Amino acid sequence: MKSDQTYPKTEKLKSRKLIDKLFSEGRSVSKFPLRLVYLQTELPEDTIVQVAVSVSKRNFKKAVDRNRIKRLIREAYRLNKDKIKPHLETPHAFMFLYTSKEITDFHTLEKSMKKLLKKFREEAL
RNA sequence: CCGGCAGGCUACCUUAUCGUCUCUUCGGAGAAGGAAAGUCCGGACACCACAGCGCAGCAUAGCGGCUAACGGCCGUCCGUCGAAAGGCGAGGACAAGUGCAACAGAAAGUAUGUACAGGUAAUGCUGUAGUGAAACCAGGUAAACUCUAUGCGGUGAAACGCCAUGUAUACCAGCGCAGAGGAUUGCGCGUCUGAUGCUGGAGGGUAGGCGGAUUGAUCUUUACAGUAAUGUUCAGACUAGAUAAAUGAUAAGGCUCGACAGAAUCCGGCUUAUGGCCUGCCUUUUUU
Numbered sequence: 001m002k003s004d005q006t007y008p009k010t011e012k013l014k015s016r017k018l019i020d021k022l023f024s025e026g027r028s029v030s031k032f033p034l035r036l037v038y039l040q041t042e043l044p045e046d047t048i049v050q051v052a053v054s055v056s057k058r059n060f061k062k063a064v065d066r067n068r069i070k071r072l073i074r075e076a077y078r079l080n081k082d083k084i085k086p087h088l089e090t091p092h093a094f095m096f097l098y099t100s101k102e103i104t105d106f107h108t109l110e111k112s113m114k115k116l117l118k119k120f121r122e123e124a125l
Numbered sequence: 126c127c128g129g130c131a132g133g134c135u136a137c138c139u140u141a142u143c144g145u146c147u148c149u150u151c152g153g154a155g156a157a158g159g160a161a162a163g164u165c166c167g168g169a170c171a172c173c174a175c176a177g178c179g180c181a182g183c184a185u186a187g188c189g190g191c192u193a194a195c196g197g198c199c200g201u202c203c204g205u206c207g208a209a210a211g212g213c214g215a216g217g218a219c220a221a222g223u224g225c226a227a228c229a230g231a232a233a234g235u236a237u238g239u240a241c242a243g244g245u246a247a248u249g250c251u252g253u254a255g256u257g258a259a260a261c262c263a264g265g266u267a268a269a270c271u272c273u274a275u276g277c278g279g280u281g282a283a284a285c286g287c288c289a290u291g292u293a294u295a296c297c298a299g300c301g302c303a304g305a306g307g308a309u310u311g312c313g314c315g316u317c318u319g320a321u322g323c324u325g326g327a328g329g330g331u332a333g334g335c336g337g338a339u340u341g342a343u344c345u346u347u348a349c350a351g352u353a354a355u356g357u358u359c360a361g362a363c364u365a366g367a368u369a370a371a372u373g374a375u376a377a378g379g380c381u382c383g384a385c386a387g388a389a390u391c392c393g394g395c396u397u398a399u400g401g402c403c404u405g406c407c408u409u410u411u412u413u
Contacts, residue, residue: 005143014369017331052369063162064386067373075374078144106374 004085007078013052013093022093029123031116033100034073034109038124039093049085051077051094059101069098072106076113084117 013019018041026039053073055066073096 007144009145012369015332019369054369062386067387071373075144079374 004082005078007051007074007081010047011050013050013095018050018093019052019095022095026093026095027124029116029119030099031112031119033098033102033104034112034116035097035099036116036120037095037097038120040090041093047091048088049081049092049094051096053077053096053098055098059098060103065103069103072104072109073098073113075106076110079110080113080117083114084121087121 013022021041022037022039026037028035028037030036053070055069055073057066060066060069077096
């Protein structure tokens with residue numbers, strides 16, 4: 001069976017309400033330069049996870065840089081989501097934050113993402 | 126050649142794999158910029174009385190033209206800087222009032238000194254000399270107040286319109302009371318709305334969905350008019366439309382080793398950031 005590497009619309013975290021709830025009630029795990037805020041919550045039917053990515057305007061003034069980092073994070077998650085999604089038993093909302101002030105390359109970010117997801121699995125499940 | 130001036134073009138490429146968004150005839154097709162930026166001007170569009178009157182306020186400023194419009198653009202005169210190519214210009218009015226003004230000078234004005242001459246009842250009453258650009262006569266200055274001419278209502282796509290869901294009033298309609306308050310620009314006028322009660326209908330919120338939204342002062346091109354900006358015209362093209370917000374990642378190869386930088390209602394400008402390439406023009410000094 002081919003591994004699931006898509007990132008469809010249904011798995012994007014869109015609801016403003018849910019994002020607010022995520023920040024106020026969610027727990028988090030960190031692995032520099034990433035931080036994952038997560039919350040077990042209600043989601044629409046047939047959806048096990050919804051994910052959003054955020055990069056602070058304070059750390060990256062230019063829109064180009066923010067876009068670049070968001071894309072890299074999204075890509076790193078997309079390629080590694082099969083390491084976490086099959087293990088989820090209840091619906092979760094995820095928010096990835098970028099905590100560094102330096103732009104990084106894809107490979108180091110992907111390593112961090114793998115470690116972060118492993119850490120999440122050990123702590124939360 | 127060096128240096129200077131003006132203008133134009135361009136914005137790494139190819140292949141493979143995985144992924145995102147829109148459209149689709151389900152095969153596929155398309156997917157950031159010259160500045161997408163700053164939000165500084167001008168419009169379109171929408172609503173507020175299609176928006177009124179007066180005052181205040183703001184903007185512009187040789188002359189002529191272009192434009193939907195402009196504070197933009199084109200042409201031209203003048204001034205100014207430069208050796209030149211060329212650049213720059215808050216370039217209307219001080220024959221309305223008020224203010225300001227270095228040096229010189231007694232004095233730049235509710236002034237009258239010195240010397241000489243004239244004159245009177247008397248007096249700077251009159252003239253000349255002297256200072257100065259200018260001396261009861263004007264002149265300079267409006268990036269001084271001011272005046273003149275022209276233009277300008279407000280808000281801003283989270284505008285605005287429609288639909289769905291169905292909580293007990295902040296909405297709508299009718300009737301009655303009442304004129305507080307509110308809206309309309311800063312003020313005044315004018316206009317509109319309008320407290321609480323009854324009856325009937327249905328809202329707000331949930332950043333719900335759809336429209337607005339991409340076919341447009343559009344782009345390429347033919348001919349004509351015009352010094353030009355631009356206009357008219359022939360033929361063709363459809364060129365992002367997202368909504369927590371897509372346009373990416375990885376690998377390999379090539380080259381001159383890639384700057385500034387990411388659409389958010391849409392156009393016309395201006396300003397700022399920035400890699401590379403090309404064209405034309407100028408010749409003060411030095412060298413050939």
